[in-house]
Amino acid sequence: xxxxxxxxxxxxxxxxxxxxxxxxxxxxxxxxxxxxxxxxxxxxxxxxxxxxxxxxxxxxxxxxxxxxxxxxxxxxxxxxxxxxxxxxxxxxxxxxxxxxxxxxxxxxxxxxxxxxxxxxxxxxxxxxxxxxxxxxxxxxxxxxxxxxxxxxxxxxxxxxxxxxxxxxxxxxxxxxxxxxxxxxxxxxxxxxxxxxxxxxxxxxxxxxxxxxxxxxxxxxxxxxxxxxxxxxxxxxxxxxxxxxxxxxxxxxxxxxxxxxx
Amino acid sequence: xxxxxxxxxxxxxxxxxxxxxxxxxxxxxxxxxxxxxxxxxxxxxxxxxxxxxxxxxxxxxxxxxxxxxxxxxxxxxxxxxxxxxxxxxxxxxxxxxxxxxxxxxxxxxxxxxxxxxxxxxxxxxxxxxxxxxxxxxxxxxxxxxxxxxxxxxxxxxxxxxxxxxxxxxxxxxxxxxxxxxxxxxxxxxxxxxxxxxxxxxxxxxxxxxxxxxxxxxxxxxxxxxxxxxxxxxxxxxxxxxxxxxxxxxxxxxxxxxxxxx
Numbered sequence: 001x002x003x004x005x006x007x008x009x010x011x012x013x014x015x016x017x018x019x020x021x022x023x024x025x026x027x028x029x030x031x032x033x034x035x036x037x038x039x040x041x042x043x044x045x046x047x048x049x050x051x052x053x054x055x056x057x058x059x060x061x062x063x064x065x066x067x068x069x070x071x072x073x074x075x076x077x078x079x080x081x082x083x084x085x086x087x088x089x090x091x092x093x094x095x096x097x098x099x100x101x102x103x104x105x106x107x108x109x110x111x112x113x114x115x116x117x118x119x120x121x122x123x124x125x126x127x128x129x130x131x132x133x134x135x136x137x138x139x140x141x142x143x144x145x146x147x148x149x150x151x152x153x154x155x156x157x158x159x160x161x162x163x164x165x166x167x168x169x170x171x172x173x174x175x176x177x178x179x180x181x182x183x184x185x186x187x188x189x190x191x192x193x194x195x196x197x198x199x200x201x202x203x204x205x206x207x208x209x210x211x212x213x214x215x216x217x218x219x220x221x222x223x224x225x226x227x228x229x230x231x232x233x234x235x236x237x238x239x240x241x242x243x244x245x246x247x248x249x250x251x252x253x254x255x256x257x258x259x260x261x
Numbered sequence: 262x263x264x265x266x267x268x269x270x271x272x273x274x275x276x277x278x279x280x281x282x283x284x285x286x287x288x289x290x291x292x293x294x295x296x297x298x299x300x301x302x303x304x305x306x307x308x309x310x311x312x313x314x315x316x317x318x319x320x321x322x323x324x325x326x327x328x329x330x331x332x333x334x335x336x337x338x339x340x341x342x343x344x345x346x347x348x349x350x351x352x353x354x355x356x357x358x359x360x361x362x363x364x365x366x367x368x369x370x371x372x373x374x375x376x377x378x379x380x381x382x383x384x385x386x387x388x389x390x391x392x393x394x395x396x397x398x399x400x401x402x403x404x405x406x407x408x409x410x411x412x413x414x415x416x417x418x419x420x421x422x423x424x425x426x427x428x429x430x431x432x433x434x435x436x437x438x439x440x441x442x443x444x445x446x447x448x449x450x451x452x453x454x455x456x457x458x459x460x461x462x463x464x465x466x467x468x469x470x471x472x473x474x475x476x477x478x479x480x481x482x483x484x485x486x487x488x489x490x491x492x493x494x495x496x497x498x499x500x501x502x503x504x505x506x507x508x509x510x511x512x513x514x515x516x517x518x519x520x521x522x
Contacts, residue, residue, distance in 0.1 A: 061352075064356070067359075068352055068355045069352075071351070071352070071355060072349070072351065075351050076348035076349075087333050087336035088320070088322045088324075088333070088337075090332070090333065091322075091324050091329055091330075091332070091336075094326075094329045095326065098326060098328075
């Protein structure tokens with residue numbers, strides 16, 4: 001039995017849920033409340049010393065780091081294969097999963113700066129500080145503090161939006177050459193990239209996707225798969241999506257303007 | 262035929278050369294002069310848009326990112342296997358290669374802050390600026406500038422030394438459980454970690470290694486392999502090692518003190 005410690009809205013959790021769904025693997029779900037600080041619970045930190053989701057427990061082992069969990073799942077449950085058979089294709093796939101890992105910190109910046117910030121601003125400074133001060137990595141902690149304080153005006157914000165458009169541009173180029181990011185088949189690269197494109201959509205940055213026809217088409221194809229229903233659509237609470245979209249629409253002009261700074 | 266674009270002293274090049282040697286693979290060597298700026302040559306940048314070494318060309322393809330090159334080599338040339346056979350072992354190995362990837366920026370800080378700086382300080386400010394200004398990533402560029410300017414007193418320095426001791430501590434713990442980092446066999450985890458332990462040694466931080474008996478034993482065993490001779494000992498110019506050791510010895514008291522800040 002696979003036990004999955006995850007959060008409905010977390011990009012890295014979505015990556016792993018997509019792979020579990022593509023492979024038709026059942027799992028016992030343990031939801032971690034990221035706003036409530038469940039990731040800092042000492043019992044959870046024993047499993048995941050980085051204080052992040054997801055984590056899986058399987059076959060007596062504990063596995064962390066979403067990209068490596070997905071490689072693990074394809075090693076442990078090879079069918080259907082979610083990695084290309086050829087070495088060059090596998091390298092192309094891993095370049096994508098690495099590129100998305102590098103993009104990941106920017107997702108935290110735009111999510112907290114646009115989506116979560118208005119809700120957090122209703123809390124007291126002490127509550128926010130108690131939440132942020134538990135992030136173990138100092139650089140990530142200070143960045144989170146800055147983004148909650150300054151939103152789209154935070155010094156980190158424009159660079160984060162540019163990191164996203166750079167990845168979208170690279171996706172557009174790859175998808176002009178073959179139907180999926182790493183070639184002719186749906187791979188771990190799709191599972192890696194989807195949650196980040198979805199996040200842009202949820203933060204009302206949908207025009208960024210629509211401006212790139214190959215990405216828009218890919219996004220529609222990924223959403224049409226049963227795995228999207230199982231891993232994301234059926235799990236993500238509509239009130240969170242509605243809140244993200246509303247908050248995103250309110251600052252979209254600033255988000256677009258940040259690209260011109 | 263494999264063509265390898267690399268540099269004798271670069272940690273990431275050493276990682277790939279160790280794997281080539283373990284597999285007994287021949288390659289055509291193209292040395293990239295990192296101090297002379299060969300990594301910024303427009304022809305090289307077409308192969309490696311990140312302006313870094315190594316890159317390999319093989320079978321009509323171009324492959325970048327040392328960790329992914331090593332996975333590629335084990336996919337394309339499966340014997341001898343440098344990844345564990347079991348899924349859990351592969352995950353353990355990839356946690357190590359990822360951890361070393363995360364350590365990597367800190368190697369640049371200690372190498373430039375201790376080893377290369379005295380030589381660079383004999384150059385004009387214009388020459389140094391011309392060198393640094395070609396680094397494409399803004400954060401990496403400013404960090405390089407800071408470390409060259411301030412050496413062991415740079416604000417980034419103490420954190421970099423601590424990142425190394427944290428990895429050494431984790432190695433000591435893993436190696437207390439099994440002979441190699443990811444289990445019972447030499448894997449890509451060894452190839453990933455060795456260049457960074459070697460760098461500490463070359464920068465006269467050898468006592469950091471000796472203080473951890475399991476790491477010291479592992480370091481001796483890795484150096485005793487024929488791959489170390491082929492990939493590193495025979496390629497690394499002794500004058501560079503001598504310069505690094507001399508510069509390291511001169512600031513070792515400051516390096517140790519930085520751990521207490």
